[in-house]
Amino acid sequence: MDIQTISQAMTRFLNETPLNAAADIGLAKIYDRPLVGVASAQDALFHELKEEHVVGSDHLTPAEWLSTAKSVISYFLPFAKEVREANRQGDLPAREWLYARIEGEMVNNALRQFLVRFFEQSDFQAVSPGLEPRFTVVNGKSNWSERHIAYIAGLGTFSLNRSLITPAGAAGRLGSVIVSLELAPTPRRYQTYDEYCTKCGGCIKRCPPQAIDDSGKNNAVCARYLDGTKARFKPRYGCGKCQTGVPCEQGVPQPSFKISGN
Template identity: 45%
Template sequence: MLKLEDIVRVSEDYVKASSLNFVEEMENLQLWENTILFGVASADDPIFEDYKKPEIIGPHHISPKEWMPEAQSVISFFLHYSDRVRKTNYSPDYPSTEWLYGRIEGDYVNIALRKYICETLIESGEKAISPSDDPRWLRLGFNSNWSERHAAYAAGLGTFSLSRHLITKKGSAGRFGSIITSAKLEPIKRPYTDPFEYCNKCGACFPRCPAQAITEKGKEQEPCSHFVHGIVEVENAPRFGCGKCTTKVPCENGIPGPANK
């Protein structure tokens, strides 16, 4: 029977060996770091029903057992952008080209890893699906019927921030993926109780945002989306992205300490 540590090991080996993780035309830009954070939640965790509340995600959120009746566990992982992707994005105002590759070509790695983990579980005799790649996955306005960040929160990977990212012990400059499986894995005990526990409200992300979308009340989706899609994507299609609020800030690479105010 597969254990979480087996899944971590084969996943890290997979990403290390994947040519998708390097962009030749960008001087062999490495997109993701070699270490991947993993978390696990029980498919029966009542938090997934809570996510159906309108003030959290909404009734359109599909719970693990609705995605797959045999579901026992939800595996979530965090891919952290490489040093080069993050540091080139320290400049103000406009995302670096490296970041745009990280956002789009990096997602190909994320998709391939989700597929690889599903295949590994299926080969071991389990059932597995990745909701984000399932034909039932739906985007509804600014959210969807399966949230990778909420799955990560449930799986013990981190807590939300004013910039609406999830802060993990490796920071917030990265992306999440998740798998629902029939494999019964030991759930991770969430090391937090408050959904915003790791965000120290320092405000460093406010002036980083070219769209002035973040304040002490949180992030407004409209101006962010307009900047990312209405400006950056129009000039760089098929690539888009921004990530200024997760780079050159105290929560870029870890859980920030208390804010100096």
Template identity: 30%
Template sequence: MTNELKDAVRERCRKMEIPLVGVANVERWEHPPFRPWMPEEFFPQSIFSGARSVIVIGLPIHLPVLETSPSIYYHELYRTVNTLLDQYTYRLASFLNEQGYPSVFVPRDGYGSIEVLRKNPIAFFSHRHAALLAGLGTFGVNNTILTPEYGPRIRFGSVLTAAPLPPDPMIDHELCTRCMRCVRLCPAGALDREGYPEGLTNRHACAAHSAALNKRHISPCGICIKVCPVGEDREHYGREDASPYEPGEQHGKLCRSWDHVRRYGGA
């Protein structure tokens, strides 16, 4: 039954045009792939006591829109993807409830505002770690999850369910190339050259920069994910060359289009 149910969940995701879906059992939080790890109160079964599995979905951030960041264009795309993540995970949880398995969705962010995040820069559940344990990607130097399909240009949502679903295999090789472009180009200086978890993000610096952009209505920043060379989406959009992201570089129509977008819609 659980294999049939997992197939049914994947079919629901296909109909909702969700490109990435992975499943982790809750035991993976108890036997983490690296140390240090999160405290037990952040485990799925600590948040929803009936949880036996976590379903993680991923929706991509379209690279050409992200390339205009910081801008109102990326700001609106970010909001759109967040809304879809909440809707889709809610619908998946409802479907599982109808099948007789108690389930809940987890909101995509889990904090009230960027100002709240500046005071306490952590949410009550980590979709990044859930995506790692569900086999969707691996951590990069930028402390985000990199996927083969989209690199770090993807956002995740999760469903905690009592259904004992078969877990997906975790990715057993690192996707990050250690190019350090994200470290070098981070406008907040929030990243370290060490890999995760040794080189944890300076969350306060990142949040402060986002707060400044938010006042101009063009948050979030997005630099560390747009400059990452990993992801099949770069080839899809013809963006294998990352040199236009370098400060002072100008590459004709491409950069002119970014400048045009940035001149409008924000303060």
């Protein structure tokens, strides 16, 4: 088994599952083709995530989730064009984005479950931390950060707004599975954690609660705004304005790109 086989199986799942749509609002597809990367479970960067200035001491290594861990498969699910285009408009989150954020995470969880079964059927052990009872989020920090996992797996680097910029952009969702199968790691084609971000300031201008500045994102301000959207659009919530209508929405921006006025 190789990464191409795994990627093809994931793509088939997304194409075939009725979950990857929101028919009641006429949204034919939530996610496009996934972007998939692999990290060795022994990569030293997993231990660096325990440092307080990175994620924190509560962050678990692959072996702490699965004792037989050999590889970590990370993936990025890019939001479909219709979702992204809708959210470029207006000051409030688009209805399509709200569905993609909530129903889209249901798709993501179903994909996690599919992958665990997929590997177990081939006699490998597998676990998806995002589905596990041990998975926790405290004060905005989780014990398994999908963004940091994706960075280690070669999928992309961080932006000013703390999204992950991948070759398929930043507008989407992340997931991962730890397996006892040994796979060739995906090369990290970057040297620094924020190499793909041009610091253009686009996300600063797009942020409704002004939670982003040249030093990064204020998570508390962002969280309060999201709480407000939950009250307004219950049972859904979200924003995503900083991930749409910006140069990194659907790809890695050109290094020379700058937003006027910055």
